[in-house]
Amino acid sequence: MRAAPDLLVARDLVKHFPVNQGVLVGGERGIVHAVDGVSFDVRRGETLGLVGETGCGKSTTARMIARLLEPTSGQVLFDGADITHWSRRRLRPLRREVQMIFQDPYSSLNPRRPVGTIIAEPLRVHRIGTKAERRRRVEEVMERVGLNPEHFNRYPHEFSGGQRQRVGIARAIVTDPKLIIADEPVSALDVSIRAQVLNLLQDLREDLGLTLVFISHDLSVVRHLCDRVAVMYLGKIVEIADPDRLYAHPRHPYSGALLSAVPVPSVQAKARRTVLRGDVPSPIDPPSACRFHTRCPKAQELCSAVEPPLEPKGSAEQLAACHFPLTRTEVDDLMPPATAA
């Protein structure tokens, strides 16, 4: 047994949203199965990546573990305590321990407040320090994320996209949180700026010992930054492993398809073939048993009848929810030669 429990544990999280189908009153009620039984743990000091395509439930999962959304069922344990049903008041001290970074640095910063005030906000909310101490702390954090502390009184519109994202990061680390949840933090940034912000996140993680949940649709970025990666499809985790194992030999056919679809800037890229056809089915009426069976090239009868559990495949550190995991030969067929190293 480890001395301390995992920093965060998600157990069988479910989030269903009721919807009215149709614009008119009296439209049929339906339920969006946004997240449907997701379990994972986040170990202290690690970076866990959540990847998947639009609508797979990664952002909803993030919002539930941050307790910004109430789960329909399941549990969230933070630092050993079950926080699933804590009231807002009771959660308040916890909020300084869990911070978020958002995708869009334009809409997540109040345009009418100077960035110094924005970054100081969590300190003020939690009544940390005197005004002078807060100012010092903000300047220190600005320096740390590569912003000029003299720009304390400037407004968000005076900064570029990359700098704004640094403001968002400064705000997230100002209370010295234990866990940061970053939802697509570099997706809105240009290539050259994205690399700067990724390096910053990497440095902060090492220097401050941060635990990070990193949500992204970009598999190359996730591989670069994360210690473990969970692949989601239609509200479920289909595979979870460290990137070396996952990217070298994905076991779940969906992970394989996703990896093979990533464009690689290499001259061999043209040889690749498309594996997945069609679109993701609707989360209002998801397929039975294994949700990927309707698009899976390996699906058999069993897959539509019995839901495969998330269990070790090939190694104790690699879990996949699949009855017929990909073999070595199938993986080699799927990937361009350079990636399957």
Place this chain on the structure above:
Amino acid sequence: MAPLLEIRDLHVSFRTRDGVVRAVDGVSTSLGRGETLGVVGESGSGKSVTALTVMGLTRLPNAFVGGQIVFDGTDLLELSNEALQHVRGRRIAMIFQDPLSSLHPLYKVGWQIEEAILAHEDVSRRAARRRAIDALAAVELPNPRDLVDSYPHQLSGGMRQRAMIAMALVLNPDVLIADEPTTALDVTVQAQILELIRGLQKEFGTAVVLITHDLGVIAETADEVAVMYAGRVVEQGPLETILEAPEHPYTWGLLQSIPRLDTPRRERLRPIQGTPPSLIHAPSGCHFHPRCPYAMPMCRTIDPELLESDEGHVVACHLPVDEKRRIWRELRPREADAA
């Protein structure tokens, strides 16, 4: 043979309240028949404005356009709006990043494709409808007969982009300009759309200009690549050359700042320092010099010309060729299996 489309020293600037924005500042490039030209660059590099200018969509009261856009022997900039109508849509078609905002939400998909046909050809509505159905089938949409009567919101993002491509290709244009056609789509859908564009191009011999910020997308589709920075083409050449032997420091920076699946993990990214320049107060000399680690004093004052470095490979950089080749040998990303 003369290229199908040749852009010569194109300048596009816009008068704004903050000053004159030089969005395109001397772009020269060309596209051969049936070829795919990938145009890569970051926000504000002028790639979209160049494309819009080819389509005649920057003819605005506050815009100044200079240079030449020679298409099949005619300078499009000299054409009247009316004459341009016959080229736009029929001989040069364009698709955009967000198919939802480029399809009219209140008209059926099929009707919108029929309109495109009727605008250029004297055929009956029924004949146009038949062709719309064929076009939807050609982009591999399921049940095209039912789909002609659906509204854009009833389609998924990937299907909408297919419908846009159907609309663009229904008149069998010589050139298809695709501006970030897959940026709003998920990777698996992106792979499908890129495969579709490649397939249609092979089938109909359409030349394609593919604008993107993603070098991976370029690698999968382009024969020829133009790299743009701050309103200019800084390097252009065959795909292999740009990926394997690039000679402009900005291209090096782009290639090094992306995490890629085929290089060792956890290698630190080497970003380009600083931020892209303002197009109102663009830097003197080479626009890239403030961010270039190899800048020399002359880069600050003298604007480098786009010169041929190898056959078919042009670069705008003052560094001596040998020096550039030496630097790239040191920089080039090692592939995973070589590490």
